[in-house]
Amino acid sequence: MSNGTLSPAARTGDEAFFALLRRELEQRGQPSAAQYLRKILHARPVSETKVGANTVVKYKVAQHLTDYSIRLNAADGETLSWYIDFLAEHGDQSMPPSAALETASATAQPPPGAQLQTSGYDSASGRTIYRARWKHEHDGLPVEGDFIEVLVNARARKAFACTRYWHTPKPGAPPAER
Amino acid sequence: MTEEEAIRIALGSRPAFQVSDAFVGRKAEKRIIEVVEDRQPVRDAMPEPGPVRDVVAWVVRLWHEIVWAEFAIEDATGKVVRFRRSRGAVLQEMETKS
Numbered sequence: 001m002s003n004g005t006l007s008p009a010a011r012t013g014d015e016a017f018f019a020l021l022r023r024e025l026e027q028r029g030q031p032s033a034a035q036y037l038r039k040i041l042h043a044r045p046v047s048e049t050k051v052g053a054n055t056v057v058k059y060k061v062a063q064h065l066t067d068y069s070i071r072l073n074a075a076d077g078e079t080l081s082w083y084i085d086f087l088a089e090h091g092d093q094s095m096p097p098s099a100a101l102e103t104a105s106a107t108a109q110p111p112p113g114a115q116l117q118t119s120g121y122d123s124a125s126g127r128t129i130y131r132a133r134w135k136h137e138h139d140g141l142p143v144e145g146d147f148i149e150v151l152v153n154a155r156a157r158k159a160f161a162c163t164r165y166w167h168t169p170k171p172g173a174p175p176a177e178r
Numbered sequence: 179m180t181e182e183e184a185i186r187i188a189l190g191s192r193p194a195f196q197v198s199d200a201f202v203g204r205k206a207e208k209r210i211i212e213v214v215e216d217r218q219p220v221r222d223a224m225p226e227p228g229p230v231r232d233v234v235a236w237v238v239r240l241w242h243e244i245v246w247a248e249f250a251i252e253d254a255t256g257k258v259v260r261f262r263r264s265r266g267a268v269l270q271e272m273e274t275k276s
Binding site: 138141142143144145169171172178 | 208209215229234254
């Protein structure tokens with residue numbers, strides 16, 4: 001089941017659940033908080049069972065944890081970048097640079113022609129991050145504008161951002177949409 | 179095309195792009211660049227979105243003090259396929275014209 005195709009019973013249950021929470025907030029003197037309910041919580045129906053004349057719908061309720069941004073190439077759907085906001089915070093330098101680079105490389109999956117340009121710990125907006133960046137060379141020539149960059153939170157031991165502008169150059173080929 | 183030839187073409191193209199003779203350079207880098215085919219003359223302006231082709235080009239950056247003007251010259255044809263200048267160079271040109 002997905003939120004986009006709720007059955008009538010699931011939709012009724014979903015609306016009843018959020019109406020309940022809204023009333024709860026009003027009773028606690030926080031009616032203005034109700035407008036944020038659907039931004040913070042999401043009820044996903046996981047099963048629907050007929051019991052006599054009734055329908056029992058079970059939900060899993062999830063809470064918003066972080067913003068996750070993603071940019072896609074409108075021409076071909078390729079992912080250009082992604083960023084997980086909450087993983088960007090509270091980083092440190094606890095990971096050995098070689099291990100952080102391994103994590104970055106696993107995320108970047110550098111294709112043929114990729115050359116590590118820079119790697120190391122850095123500071124951005126007061127946050128400690130590990131940054132690794134690859135440039136692109138094709139037939140021995142730099143490919144302008146192509147790069148892959150990964151940011152790692154060493155404390156969490158996870159990559160939290162990846163930007164990838166990459167293409168296979170075809171000098172001499174006719175112009176094409178990209 | 180050699181690096182020296184590319185630099186010569188860039189220097190020879192200065193008048194056509196209103197770049198003064200004070201802008202000079204001695205280096206060029208051969209790269210693969212993307213050129214937007216927007217059917218407009220090459221100029222210092224963001225091209226309209228359009229089909230893109232890969233070009234092997236010599237990128238020549240000419241300097242005058244701290245400002246620059248950059249020509250990308252197609253290796254196969256010797257034509258200028260891209261022209262850009264630094265913001266300082268744009269301001270200088272505006273001051274000259276006013």
